[in-house]
Amino acid sequence: MKKLLLCFAIVPFLAQPLEAQDSEPENATPNSIVAASSAGEWVVIDPEDLLVMELAPDAQGNPRRVVIQLIPAPFSQPWVENMRTLARANWWDGTSVNRVQDNYVTQWGDVTEEKPLPEGVEAPVAPYEARTDCVATPEIGSETYTVNCFPISLRDIGDDALYTGNQNPGFSAGWPIVHRGAGRGANDVWPIHCYGYVGVGRNYAPDTGTGAELYTIIGQPQRHMDRNLAVVGRIIDGMEHLSSLPRGSGELGFYTEDEAHLRTPILSVRLASEMVDAPSFEYLSTESQSFAAYVAVRANRDDAFYTVPAGGVDICNVEVPIRRVGEAPEE
């Protein structure tokens, strides 16, 4: 029998509903919980929030499509709007992937750095955190509570949630976020870098970048990136096309001139809302009962393979389940 080293990062729609029906609660797995979720717990992603990037085919001629979900308000919207403008202007067409640094990032954009930007696309003077005037009233441990006017589910993460000290990770509208909790800076809330998440490249602070130069995390995310770089989205399909590229031998993983042939051409980047036959995706509501159960199981794996529960989970290891619309498992 194959040494399986069972994996629970399988995309949700590969889960087996039978397993979900047969399993006792103590044997539930993240996949069985997702498979058992109800259709009403899923939220379709707005086509205005989907960017479809077509890379040049691989050496065998296979197409390489990458789908990026843009982060919703109130986070990073000046950069997100720049990205929509760049896509509508076909600006990324003919650019390339220019940097791949192992256990850090894959970065793409205009390698010449001379391509004129569309009118109106400028580096915004904007914060990496969101702030609101509404009063934060956190109740740690309760299923949900309101902070900065966002419903945040922390059920069963509690003290075992992994982020930096005295900061509370949670989920809002399908995205992992962090807030400072009650008291000190409770009305600060910010998005975080996880594997496959997309951010805006920039130069030295306070330059904040425009959104034309982007990167995605291809290793373990580093917390010092949060609040220092703009998180604008995440790869929800085709991540392997960016994570498996050859690493660059130049400083910071940039391809050297001798490696110019390794730069992956970007054929096009389009908003799904402007495409014919655009792909459609949905995510499991982070306010749903199934998501709360999913978090609890991720924090306390106890099944046929994993017999010593960790008692906690890094917020980035709670991958929000996302699937193509129409690809839910059969009832």
Place this chain on the structure above:
Amino acid sequence: MKKLLLCFAIVPFLAQPLEAQDSEPENATPNSIVAASSAGEWVVIDPEDLLVMELAPDAQGNPRRVVIQLIPAPFSQPWVENMRTLARANWWDGTSVNRVQDNYVTQWGDVTEEKPLPEGVEAPVAPYEARTDCVATPEIGSETYTVNCFPISLRDIGDDALYTGNQNPGFSAGWPIVHRGAGRGANDVWPIHCYGYVGVGRNYAPDTGTGAELYTIIGQPQRHMDRNLAVVGRIIDGMEHLSSLPRGSGELGFYTEDEAHLRTPILSVRLASEMVDAPSFEYLSTESQSFAAYVAVRANRDDAFYTVPAGGVDICNVEVPIRRVGEAPEE
């Protein structure tokens, strides 16, 4: 100017000593601290603890060498000894990399699962944790203290260290480990999965595997793997040869029969102690002053690029500096 998105995962010997000499403490970076460390703070790795794996050359004919450092006692030694036996028997020669699952693992071994193991190589009945009879006397916050007879540096990690709740991450003899701290199970200590760390593939519990089938983490490590799988080493050179391989389309990322051509042949695996011209590596002592400063800076980046310190660091993001002997920066 290139959008740098400055990276601090650069291998230490790329750091610039001048930067270290010029920088004020508040401007120190992990690289500048490593560059300023003294030769006496580095520890040469025993050739008996190094496995050199030669993969088949890539499509352009470039050699692909991967160096694995084996974990020292008291962790996972029954598997580690099996690995030395397998290397001495040239057992891995002619095997291959058979599984690459994005954001999870790359796995290698005998795809036929019929290759006879050398005499004496059997799945050990052994714990994933280490236990000792000595008394734990932790003093959280102090620079170092003794628990389970290991010196563990926690200075400046403290409450900001990221692991699961009520468990304390630290470093012992160059490796990140976790213990339960004072009180409950204080004499339990275990190694953890980080990016590039190597573990033993197995079937369902309580099968513990032999060490012939191995995997390495190519994404964000998942805490539920700790204490459920044997951590036996880490990739210290050539990780990109395992992390940038094409992902398998089969279940769990195994290459399907149609993808048999994607399996990367393993030409040989040898113990450095049995090689002529074996590479030699050294690591920055995790009990050194420079390492303590390195941890503090990783937890509180505050420099020309990162201006909002995170106030914490995941233990796996504190990559223990490792370099080739003789490749220290010029004084």
